Amino acid sequence: MPGAVSNAIRAARAADLDAVAALEAACFTCDAQSRRSLRHLLTRAHADFLVCVLNEAIVADVVVLYRRASRVARLYSIAVSDAARGRGIAAALLAAAEARALVQGCTLMRAEARASNHASRALFARAGYRETTPLCDYYQGPGARREDGVRLEKILSPPSE
Ligand SMILES: CC(C)(COP(=O)(O)OP(=O)(O)OC[C@H]1O[C@@H](n2cnc3c(N)ncnc32)[C@H](O)[C@@H]1OP(=O)(O)O)[C@@H](O)C(=O)NCCC(=O)NCCS
Structure with missing residues:
Protein backbone atom coordinates (compact mmCIF):
# COMPACT_ATOMS: atom_id res chain seq x y z
CA MET A 1 0.00 0.00 0.00
CA PRO A 2 1.51 3.38 -0.90
CA GLY A 3 2.67 5.05 2.34
CA ALA A 4 1.11 8.45 1.62
CA VAL A 5 -2.31 6.87 1.17
CA SER A 6 -2.12 4.53 4.15
CA ASN A 7 -1.10 7.50 6.35
CA ALA A 8 -4.20 9.36 5.14
CA ILE A 9 -6.58 6.66 6.44
CA ARG A 10 -8.25 7.18 9.82
CA ALA A 11 -11.38 6.09 11.67
CA ALA A 12 -14.43 8.12 10.72
CA ARG A 13 -16.04 10.39 13.33
CA ALA A 14 -19.59 11.60 13.86
CA ALA A 15 -18.50 15.02 12.53
CA ASP A 16 -17.70 13.39 9.16
CA LEU A 17 -21.39 12.74 8.46
CA ASP A 18 -21.89 15.54 5.90
CA ALA A 19 -18.73 14.60 4.01
CA VAL A 20 -19.45 10.87 3.84
CA ALA A 21 -23.09 11.53 2.85
CA ALA A 22 -21.85 13.72 -0.03
CA LEU A 23 -19.37 11.01 -1.06
CA GLU A 24 -22.14 8.38 -1.05
CA ALA A 25 -24.45 10.54 -3.15
CA ALA A 26 -21.68 11.18 -5.68
CA CYS A 27 -20.49 7.56 -5.93
CA PHE A 28 -23.72 5.54 -5.95
CA THR A 29 -26.80 6.00 -8.07
CA CYS A 30 -28.97 3.18 -6.67
CA ASP A 31 -27.15 2.03 -3.53
CA ALA A 32 -26.42 5.30 -1.70
CA GLN A 33 -26.96 4.97 2.04
CA SER A 34 -29.28 7.41 3.77
CA ARG A 35 -27.93 9.96 6.28
CA ARG A 36 -29.79 8.07 8.97
CA SER A 37 -28.05 4.82 8.06
CA LEU A 38 -24.66 6.56 7.84
CA ARG A 39 -25.19 8.19 11.25
CA HIS A 40 -25.98 4.79 12.72
CA LEU A 41 -22.86 3.28 11.13
CA LEU A 42 -20.72 6.17 12.44
CA THR A 43 -21.99 6.13 15.98
CA ARG A 44 -23.67 2.95 17.06
CA ALA A 45 -23.12 0.03 14.71
CA HIS A 46 -20.77 -2.85 15.45
CA ALA A 47 -18.62 -1.70 12.54
CA ASP A 48 -15.37 -0.18 11.39
CA PHE A 49 -15.88 2.98 9.35
CA LEU A 50 -12.64 4.30 7.83
CA VAL A 51 -12.05 7.36 5.66
CA CYS A 52 -9.17 8.53 3.50
CA VAL A 53 -8.40 12.24 3.91
CA LEU A 54 -6.34 14.07 1.29
CA ASN A 55 -5.78 17.85 1.46
CA GLU A 56 -8.23 17.94 4.39
CA ALA A 57 -11.05 16.47 2.29
CA ILE A 58 -12.60 13.02 2.69
CA VAL A 59 -12.05 11.38 -0.70
CA ALA A 60 -12.94 7.76 0.12
CA ASP A 61 -14.52 5.53 2.72
CA VAL A 62 -15.02 1.90 3.64
CA VAL A 63 -17.41 0.23 6.08
CA VAL A 64 -16.98 -3.24 7.58
CA LEU A 65 -19.78 -4.83 9.60
CA TYR A 66 -19.35 -7.42 12.34
CA GLY A 88 -4.59 2.80 -5.28
CA ILE A 89 -6.83 4.41 -2.66
CA ALA A 90 -9.48 1.67 -2.71
CA ALA A 91 -6.77 -1.00 -2.53
CA ALA A 92 -5.24 0.77 0.50
CA LEU A 93 -8.64 1.15 2.20
CA LEU A 94 -9.44 -2.51 1.56
CA ALA A 95 -6.12 -3.55 3.14
CA ALA A 96 -6.83 -1.27 6.14
CA ALA A 97 -10.34 -2.75 6.46
CA GLU A 98 -8.93 -6.29 6.42
CA ALA A 99 -6.40 -5.32 9.11
CA ARG A 100 -9.25 -3.99 11.30
CA ALA A 101 -11.28 -7.17 10.75
CA LEU A 102 -8.30 -9.25 11.86
CA VAL A 103 -8.02 -7.12 15.02
CA GLN A 104 -11.73 -7.84 15.63
CA GLY A 105 -10.92 -11.57 15.51
CA CYS A 106 -12.37 -12.25 12.05
CA THR A 107 -10.87 -14.85 9.73
CA LEU A 108 -13.01 -14.30 6.64
CA MET A 109 -14.12 -11.17 4.78
CA ARG A 110 -17.22 -11.32 2.59
CA ALA A 127 -6.74 -8.09 -3.55
CA GLY A 128 -7.12 -11.89 -3.55
CA TYR A 129 -10.91 -12.27 -3.26
CA ARG A 130 -12.62 -15.31 -4.78
CA GLU A 131 -16.02 -14.99 -6.42
CA THR A 132 -18.08 -17.68 -4.68
CA THR A 133 -21.78 -17.28 -5.48
CA PRO A 134 -23.79 -15.60 -8.25
CA LEU A 135 -26.56 -13.44 -6.77
CA CYS A 136 -29.49 -13.49 -9.20
CA ASP A 137 -31.60 -10.26 -9.33
CA TYR A 138 -29.89 -9.17 -6.11
CA TYR A 139 -29.62 -5.43 -6.78
CA GLN A 140 -32.09 -2.74 -7.65
CA GLY A 141 -31.32 -1.45 -11.14
CA PRO A 142 -32.56 1.67 -12.87
CA GLY A 143 -36.37 1.84 -12.73
CA ALA A 144 -38.00 -1.49 -11.89
CA ARG A 145 -35.13 -3.57 -13.28
CA ARG A 146 -33.14 -5.94 -11.10
CA GLU A 147 -29.43 -6.63 -11.57
CA ASP A 148 -27.33 -9.68 -10.81
CA GLY A 149 -24.52 -9.59 -8.31
CA VAL A 150 -21.71 -11.77 -7.12
CA ARG A 151 -20.58 -12.73 -3.61
CA LEU A 152 -16.86 -12.62 -2.90
CA GLU A 153 -14.74 -13.79 -0.02
CA LYS A 154 -11.18 -13.84 1.22
CA ILE A 155 -9.57 -15.75 4.05
CA LEU A 156 -7.82 -13.23 6.28
CA SER A 157 -4.41 -14.01 7.61
CA PRO A 158 -2.10 -11.78 9.63
CA PRO A 159 0.71 -10.21 7.59
CA SER A 160 3.89 -12.27 7.80
CA GLU A 161 6.81 -10.67 9.66
C1 LIG B 1 -14.44 0.54 -7.26
C2 LIG B 1 -13.68 1.74 -6.70
C3 LIG B 1 -13.88 1.75 -5.18
C4 LIG B 1 -12.17 1.60 -7.05
O1 LIG B 1 -11.47 2.70 -6.45
P1 LIG B 1 -9.98 3.13 -6.90
O2 LIG B 1 -9.37 3.91 -5.79
O3 LIG B 1 -10.03 3.75 -8.24
O4 LIG B 1 -9.25 1.72 -7.03
P2 LIG B 1 -7.65 1.49 -6.96
O5 LIG B 1 -6.97 2.63 -7.65
O6 LIG B 1 -7.26 1.19 -5.56
O7 LIG B 1 -7.48 0.20 -7.85
C5 LIG B 1 -7.17 -1.07 -7.28
C6 LIG B 1 -7.36 -2.14 -8.35
O8 LIG B 1 -8.74 -2.18 -8.71
C7 LIG B 1 -8.88 -2.38 -10.11
N1 LIG B 1 -9.62 -1.25 -10.69
C8 LIG B 1 -9.97 -0.11 -10.07
N2 LIG B 1 -10.67 0.68 -10.90
C9 LIG B 1 -10.76 0.00 -12.05
C10 LIG B 1 -11.39 0.27 -13.30
N3 LIG B 1 -12.07 1.41 -13.51
N4 LIG B 1 -11.30 -0.66 -14.28
C11 LIG B 1 -10.62 -1.81 -14.08
N5 LIG B 1 -10.01 -2.13 -12.93
C12 LIG B 1 -10.09 -1.24 -11.93
C13 LIG B 1 -7.51 -2.56 -10.65
O9 LIG B 1 -7.22 -3.93 -10.65
C14 LIG B 1 -6.63 -1.86 -9.65
O10 LIG B 1 -5.37 -2.42 -9.55
P3 LIG B 1 -4.17 -1.83 -10.48
O11 LIG B 1 -4.15 -0.34 -10.28
O12 LIG B 1 -2.96 -2.50 -9.92
O13 LIG B 1 -4.53 -2.22 -11.86
C15 LIG B 1 -14.17 3.09 -7.31
O14 LIG B 1 -14.21 2.96 -8.73
C16 LIG B 1 -15.55 3.52 -6.82
O15 LIG B 1 -15.69 4.16 -5.78
N6 LIG B 1 -16.63 3.21 -7.59
C17 LIG B 1 -17.98 3.64 -7.22
C18 LIG B 1 -18.49 2.95 -5.96
C19 LIG B 1 -18.43 1.44 -6.09
O16 LIG B 1 -18.78 0.87 -7.12
N7 LIG B 1 -18.01 0.78 -4.99
C20 LIG B 1 -17.88 -0.66 -4.92
C21 LIG B 1 -19.19 -1.27 -4.52
S1 LIG B 1 -18.99 -3.05 -4.30
Whole structure:
Protein backbone atom coordinates (compact mmCIF):
# COMPACT_ATOMS: atom_id res chain seq x y z
CA MET A 1 0.00 0.00 0.00
CA PRO A 2 1.51 3.38 -0.90
CA GLY A 3 2.67 5.05 2.34
CA ALA A 4 1.11 8.45 1.62
CA VAL A 5 -2.31 6.87 1.17
CA SER A 6 -2.12 4.53 4.15
CA ASN A 7 -1.10 7.50 6.35
CA ALA A 8 -4.20 9.36 5.14
CA ILE A 9 -6.58 6.66 6.44
CA ARG A 10 -8.25 7.18 9.82
CA ALA A 11 -11.38 6.09 11.67
CA ALA A 12 -14.43 8.12 10.72
CA ARG A 13 -16.04 10.39 13.33
CA ALA A 14 -19.59 11.60 13.86
CA ALA A 15 -18.50 15.02 12.53
CA ASP A 16 -17.70 13.39 9.16
CA LEU A 17 -21.39 12.74 8.46
CA ASP A 18 -21.89 15.54 5.90
CA ALA A 19 -18.73 14.60 4.01
CA VAL A 20 -19.45 10.87 3.84
CA ALA A 21 -23.09 11.53 2.85
CA ALA A 22 -21.85 13.72 -0.03
CA LEU A 23 -19.37 11.01 -1.06
CA GLU A 24 -22.14 8.38 -1.05
CA ALA A 25 -24.45 10.54 -3.15
CA ALA A 26 -21.68 11.18 -5.68
CA CYS A 27 -20.49 7.56 -5.93
CA PHE A 28 -23.72 5.54 -5.95
CA THR A 29 -26.80 6.00 -8.07
CA CYS A 30 -28.97 3.18 -6.67
CA ASP A 31 -27.15 2.03 -3.53
CA ALA A 32 -26.42 5.30 -1.70
CA GLN A 33 -26.96 4.97 2.04
CA SER A 34 -29.28 7.41 3.77
CA ARG A 35 -27.93 9.96 6.28
CA ARG A 36 -29.79 8.07 8.97
CA SER A 37 -28.05 4.82 8.06
CA LEU A 38 -24.66 6.56 7.84
CA ARG A 39 -25.19 8.19 11.25
CA HIS A 40 -25.98 4.79 12.72
CA LEU A 41 -22.86 3.28 11.13
CA LEU A 42 -20.72 6.17 12.44
CA THR A 43 -21.99 6.13 15.98
CA ARG A 44 -23.67 2.95 17.06
CA ALA A 45 -23.12 0.03 14.71
CA HIS A 46 -20.77 -2.85 15.45
CA ALA A 47 -18.62 -1.70 12.54
CA ASP A 48 -15.37 -0.18 11.39
CA PHE A 49 -15.88 2.98 9.35
CA LEU A 50 -12.64 4.30 7.83
CA VAL A 51 -12.05 7.36 5.66
CA CYS A 52 -9.17 8.53 3.50
CA VAL A 53 -8.40 12.24 3.91
CA LEU A 54 -6.34 14.07 1.29
CA ASN A 55 -5.78 17.85 1.46
CA GLU A 56 -8.23 17.94 4.39
CA ALA A 57 -11.05 16.47 2.29
CA ILE A 58 -12.60 13.02 2.69
CA VAL A 59 -12.05 11.38 -0.70
CA ALA A 60 -12.94 7.76 0.12
CA ASP A 61 -14.52 5.53 2.72
CA VAL A 62 -15.02 1.90 3.64
CA VAL A 63 -17.41 0.23 6.08
CA VAL A 64 -16.98 -3.24 7.58
CA LEU A 65 -19.78 -4.83 9.60
CA TYR A 66 -19.35 -7.42 12.34
CA ARG A 67 -21.74 -9.79 14.03
CA ARG A 68 -21.34 -10.90 17.59
CA ALA A 69 -19.78 -14.35 17.94
CA SER A 70 -19.03 -14.52 14.21
CA ARG A 71 -15.59 -14.63 12.63
CA VAL A 72 -17.03 -13.46 9.31
CA ALA A 73 -16.74 -9.74 8.56
CA ARG A 74 -18.79 -8.07 5.83
CA LEU A 75 -17.28 -5.42 3.58
CA TYR A 76 -20.47 -3.39 3.46
CA SER A 77 -19.38 -0.44 1.33
CA ILE A 78 -16.32 1.04 -0.34
CA ALA A 79 -16.22 4.23 -2.39
CA VAL A 80 -13.61 6.60 -3.81
CA SER A 81 -14.51 10.03 -5.22
CA ASP A 82 -14.28 10.24 -8.98
CA ALA A 83 -11.28 12.61 -8.94
CA ALA A 84 -9.26 10.36 -6.61
CA ARG A 85 -9.75 7.06 -8.49
CA GLY A 86 -7.02 4.99 -10.09
CA ARG A 87 -4.37 5.87 -7.46
CA GLY A 88 -4.59 2.80 -5.28
CA ILE A 89 -6.83 4.41 -2.66
CA ALA A 90 -9.48 1.67 -2.71
CA ALA A 91 -6.77 -1.00 -2.53
CA ALA A 92 -5.24 0.77 0.50
CA LEU A 93 -8.64 1.15 2.20
CA LEU A 94 -9.44 -2.51 1.56
CA ALA A 95 -6.12 -3.55 3.14
CA ALA A 96 -6.83 -1.27 6.14
CA ALA A 97 -10.34 -2.75 6.46
CA GLU A 98 -8.93 -6.29 6.42
CA ALA A 99 -6.40 -5.32 9.11
CA ARG A 100 -9.25 -3.99 11.30
CA ALA A 101 -11.28 -7.17 10.75
CA LEU A 102 -8.30 -9.25 11.86
CA VAL A 103 -8.02 -7.12 15.02
CA GLN A 104 -11.73 -7.84 15.63
CA GLY A 105 -10.92 -11.57 15.51
CA CYS A 106 -12.37 -12.25 12.05
CA THR A 107 -10.87 -14.85 9.73
CA LEU A 108 -13.01 -14.30 6.64
CA MET A 109 -14.12 -11.17 4.78
CA ARG A 110 -17.22 -11.32 2.59
CA ALA A 111 -18.32 -8.75 0.04
CA GLU A 112 -20.84 -8.34 -2.75
CA ALA A 113 -20.62 -6.50 -6.04
CA ARG A 114 -22.87 -5.85 -8.98
CA ALA A 115 -21.97 -8.20 -11.81
CA SER A 116 -21.71 -5.12 -14.05
CA ASN A 117 -19.30 -3.30 -11.69
CA HIS A 118 -16.03 -4.22 -13.37
CA ALA A 119 -13.92 -1.74 -11.39
CA SER A 120 -15.15 -3.22 -8.13
CA ARG A 121 -14.71 -6.85 -9.22
CA ALA A 122 -11.20 -6.08 -10.49
CA LEU A 123 -10.36 -4.36 -7.19
CA PHE A 124 -11.44 -7.42 -5.20
CA ALA A 125 -9.76 -9.89 -7.57
CA ARG A 126 -6.49 -7.95 -7.36
CA ALA A 127 -6.74 -8.09 -3.55
CA GLY A 128 -7.12 -11.89 -3.55
CA TYR A 129 -10.91 -12.27 -3.26
CA ARG A 130 -12.62 -15.31 -4.78
CA GLU A 131 -16.02 -14.99 -6.42
CA THR A 132 -18.08 -17.68 -4.68
CA THR A 133 -21.78 -17.28 -5.48
CA PRO A 134 -23.79 -15.60 -8.25
CA LEU A 135 -26.56 -13.44 -6.77
CA CYS A 136 -29.49 -13.49 -9.20
CA ASP A 137 -31.60 -10.26 -9.33
CA TYR A 138 -29.89 -9.17 -6.11
CA TYR A 139 -29.62 -5.43 -6.78
CA GLN A 140 -32.09 -2.74 -7.65
CA GLY A 141 -31.32 -1.45 -11.14
CA PRO A 142 -32.56 1.67 -12.87
CA GLY A 143 -36.37 1.84 -12.73
CA ALA A 144 -38.00 -1.49 -11.89
CA ARG A 145 -35.13 -3.57 -13.28
CA ARG A 146 -33.14 -5.94 -11.10
CA GLU A 147 -29.43 -6.63 -11.57
CA ASP A 148 -27.33 -9.68 -10.81
CA GLY A 149 -24.52 -9.59 -8.31
CA VAL A 150 -21.71 -11.77 -7.12
CA ARG A 151 -20.58 -12.73 -3.61
CA LEU A 152 -16.86 -12.62 -2.90
CA GLU A 153 -14.74 -13.79 -0.02
CA LYS A 154 -11.18 -13.84 1.22
CA ILE A 155 -9.57 -15.75 4.05
CA LEU A 156 -7.82 -13.23 6.28
CA SER A 157 -4.41 -14.01 7.61
CA PRO A 158 -2.10 -11.78 9.63
CA PRO A 159 0.71 -10.21 7.59
CA SER A 160 3.89 -12.27 7.80
CA GLU A 161 6.81 -10.67 9.66
C1 LIG B 1 -14.44 0.54 -7.26
C2 LIG B 1 -13.68 1.74 -6.70
C3 LIG B 1 -13.88 1.75 -5.18
C4 LIG B 1 -12.17 1.60 -7.05
O1 LIG B 1 -11.47 2.70 -6.45
P1 LIG B 1 -9.98 3.13 -6.90
O2 LIG B 1 -9.37 3.91 -5.79
O3 LIG B 1 -10.03 3.75 -8.24
O4 LIG B 1 -9.25 1.72 -7.03
P2 LIG B 1 -7.65 1.49 -6.96
O5 LIG B 1 -6.97 2.63 -7.65
O6 LIG B 1 -7.26 1.19 -5.56
O7 LIG B 1 -7.48 0.20 -7.85
C5 LIG B 1 -7.17 -1.07 -7.28
C6 LIG B 1 -7.36 -2.14 -8.35
O8 LIG B 1 -8.74 -2.18 -8.71
C7 LIG B 1 -8.88 -2.38 -10.11
N1 LIG B 1 -9.62 -1.25 -10.69
C8 LIG B 1 -9.97 -0.11 -10.07
N2 LIG B 1 -10.67 0.68 -10.90
C9 LIG B 1 -10.76 0.00 -12.05
C10 LIG B 1 -11.39 0.27 -13.30
N3 LIG B 1 -12.07 1.41 -13.51
N4 LIG B 1 -11.30 -0.66 -14.28
C11 LIG B 1 -10.62 -1.81 -14.08
N5 LIG B 1 -10.01 -2.13 -12.93
C12 LIG B 1 -10.09 -1.24 -11.93
C13 LIG B 1 -7.51 -2.56 -10.65
O9 LIG B 1 -7.22 -3.93 -10.65
C14 LIG B 1 -6.63 -1.86 -9.65
O10 LIG B 1 -5.37 -2.42 -9.55
P3 LIG B 1 -4.17 -1.83 -10.48
O11 LIG B 1 -4.15 -0.34 -10.28
O12 LIG B 1 -2.96 -2.50 -9.92
O13 LIG B 1 -4.53 -2.22 -11.86
C15 LIG B 1 -14.17 3.09 -7.31
O14 LIG B 1 -14.21 2.96 -8.73
C16 LIG B 1 -15.55 3.52 -6.82
O15 LIG B 1 -15.69 4.16 -5.78
N6 LIG B 1 -16.63 3.21 -7.59
C17 LIG B 1 -17.98 3.64 -7.22
C18 LIG B 1 -18.49 2.95 -5.96
C19 LIG B 1 -18.43 1.44 -6.09
O16 LIG B 1 -18.78 0.87 -7.12
N7 LIG B 1 -18.01 0.78 -4.99
C20 LIG B 1 -17.88 -0.66 -4.92
C21 LIG B 1 -19.19 -1.27 -4.52
S1 LIG B 1 -18.99 -3.05 -4.30
